[in-house]
Amino acid sequence: MNTAERLVGTMAALDVEYVFGYPGGRVIEVFESLAEARAGDHPGVDPEAVPEVVRPRDEREASVMAEAYGRLTGGPAVLAGQGPWIGSLGGIGQMEARLGSSPMVVLTEASERGEYSTLAPYQQARGDYGGLDLPSILDGITKEHWFPRSPTETVRSFQLAFKHAAAGRAGPCAVVLDGDAVTDEVPEDPTPPVWDDAAQTRTWESRPTDGDVRAAADLLSEAHRPVVLAGNGVHAAGAYEELEAVAEAYDAVVATSYLGKATIAETHERAAGVIGSFGHEGANRVVSEADALLVVGCRLNPMDTNWQPASFIRPDEQAIVHADVDPRNAGWVYPADVGLIGDAAESLGALIDAAEGRLGPEDPAPGITADGWGEHGHDSALDRAAAAREDFHVPECDSDAVPIKPQRACKAVEAVVDEDTVVTADSGNNRFWLLNYLQTPARRTYFGSGGVGGMGWAPPAAVTAALMGHDAVCVAGDGGFTMTMTAVETAVDHGVAPAFVVLNDTSLGMVRQMDDAIPGVEFHDTDFVKAAEAMGGAGTRVTDPDDLEPAIADAKAADVPTVVDVRIDREEDMAEQLQSSFYAEVGGLHE
Numbered sequence: 001m002n003t004a005e006r007l008v009g010t011m012a013a014l015d016v017e018y019v020f021g022y023p024g025g026r027v028i029e030v031f032e033s034l035a036e037a038r039a040g041d042h043p044g045v046d047p048e049a050v051p052e053v054v055r056p057r058d059e060r061e062a063s064v065m066a067e068a069y070g071r072l073t074g075g076p077a078v079l080a081g082q083g084p085w086i087g088s089l090g091g092i093g094q095m096e097a098r099l100g101s102s103p104m105v106v107l108t109e110a111s112e113r114g115e116y117s118t119l120a121p122y123q124q125a126r127g128d129y130g131g132l133d134l135p136s137i138l139d140g141i142t143k144e145h146w147f148p149r150s151p152t153e154t155v156r157s158f159q160l161a162f163k164h165a166a167a168g169r170a171g172p173c174a175v176v177l178d179g180d181a182v183t184d185e186v187p188e189d190p191t192p193p194v195w196d197d198a199a200q201t202r203t204w205e206s207r208p209t210d211g212d213v214r215a216a217a218d219l220l221s222e223a224h225r226p227v228v229l230a231g232n233g234v235h236a237a238g239a240y241e242e243l244e245a246v247a248e249a250y251d252a253v254v255a256t257s258y259l260g261k262a263t264i265a266e267t268h269e270r271a272a273g274v275i276g277s278f279g280h281e282g283a284n285r286v287v288s289e290a291d292a293l294l295v296v297g298c299r300l301n302p303m304d305t306n307w308q309p310a311s312f313i314r315p316d317e318q319a320i321v322h323a324d325v326d327p328r329n330a331g332w333v334y335p336a337d338v339g340l341i342g343d344a345a346e347s348l349g350a351l352i353d354a355a356e357g358r359l360g361p362e363d364p365a366p367g368i369t370a371d372g373w374g375e376h377g378h379d380s381a382l383d384r385a386a387a388a389r390e391d392f393h394v395p396e397c398d399s400d401a402v403p404i405k406p407q408r409a410c411k412a413v414e415a416v417v418d419e420d421t422v423v424t425a426d427s428g429n430n431r432f433w434l435l436n437y438l439q440t441p442a443r444r445t446y447f448g449s450g451g452v453g454g455m456g457w458a459p460p461a462a463v464t465a466a467l468m469g470h471d472a473v474c475v476a477g478d479g480g481f482t483m484t485m486t487a488v489e490t491a492v493d494h495g496v497a498p499a500f501v502v503l504n505d506t507s508l509g510m511v512r513q514m515d516d517a518i519p520g521v522e523f524h525d526t527d528f529v530k531a532a533e534a535m536g537g538a539g540t541r542v543t544d545p546d547d548l549e550p551a552i553a554d555a556k557a558a559d560v561p562t563v564v565d566v567r568i569d570r571e572e573d574m575a576e577q578l579q580s581s582f583y584a585e586v587g588g589l590h591e
């Protein structure tokens, strides 16, 4: 058996569902092997277990699809392609996976040319003199990477890539195939041995110490206004039940980070919305008024922390419990009183158990003014959460104005979201409008580009969501949509039908609104309806707000991918309206 065949066997043994990729270089042999194995030509490999190949229109799209798969399922898909393109176009999905902690395995190659490799190079990416240095590129964007030189090393590296992609804080792990190793025979009984695929790739959960759990439970149970701040780690661990139960056990409000949006239904009685510089004022307020914070699965990046104004999170005054699967993340941005290191479901579960028998704070809650807390400081958790949730609505959400208000467009999206729906959100003004005015009615109904936050994430991510069986709705700006609108064709290819809602202001709205003298912010008026039709999809342009809800509902129900080109009011100033008062305190200059 040659190496390419053996790698396909590993993928089948590990139940890899999809290879998102583009053929080129030595990866072509892997693609061939995948086809042979699916046709039943690989003895011992069940054709049904061989992953399906999805070949989008370029490596960027493939990388985003693979990242979205990891985020939605918690397990890795494989991104496969030729080195120079995986190291460039394919960088976006890998960066999102790295900063957003999504598991993903990358199978690429160095375009190694044997004896020619040390001569003037063409495509060659081994990192030797004169060529491209793919290992260095991957070093900068992946969690781990390997450059094996023999068949045995290649098989072992591929196994380890699966293990490391999922172990602890998840991320993208890459293997660079080298030269003839791809087609050479894999030795039967190498020393040291290659272990069984499943055995070599196992990972185990981790959980916090009893002492740390007790200390955290003490702080939380003695608090008058505890708040849970849930991040992407709750999605990653699937710790949804535990999140609600811990909030119940300590009578806490739940706010989320941007990547943690929809870790709790935002209609839930304890949900307060999304914190951050362009998040909900009410959610920010609830966090600032907390006397104890349980941060779970959230690194607290500057957008989450409103760029750290003195009035927001205050480690000197607030008790901070920071739960994270990576010990380096707990207490990173703000000193924590207690770190809970482990899987979010384990940490939350331990806190739920530890709450039993605790009676809550001995003293009555402090009054409004006595201790200087804000006006909502004395209310019950449910009252504080309900007050915060009012920020999911503003009068513009009901506006019949033409051009269509972006706030109204978000409510039209909200109207079609049920528990089977996954909304994928892009970058730019559109994402902040949506995060504020889409009040998710169920968990896991929203995922956004926000690890690195690249434009063009939402369209391919929606195709992945649709492949996973969800009713997928992509929401993007016209800039981001144009970058990856070939996702419409990928959807057609695979018989799935996401809806693509474009909040179209014929410009790079977020940049234009900073200063419309910035060169390059205007777009010409692209006909997205024609573009969609040209790729086998359908499209409609909406200018009248009355047509909006039906158009989005029809697009969602359609059996071909359908683009809804919503012409929004480009004068509606995102930053001016959505900037939080906390962010304003530090000058509002950073994004």
Ligand SMILES: Cc1ncc(C[n+]2csc(CCOP(=O)(O)OP(=O)(O)O)c2C)c(N)n1
Pocket: 427, 428, 429, 430, 431, 453, 454, 455, 456, 476, 477, 478, 479, 480, 481, 503, 505, 507, 508, 509, 510, 511
């Ligand atoms: C790939 C990529 N390039 C550049 C940026 C920087 N950026 C963030 S938002 C934005 C404007 C987005 O325009 P559009 O997609 O039309 O959304 P809008 O702000 O108009 O809603 C830019 C250029 C980015 N996040 N990703």
Ligand SMILES: [Mg+2]
Pocket: 477, 478, 479, 503, 504, 505, 506, 507, 508, 509, 510
């Ligand atoms: Mg735009």
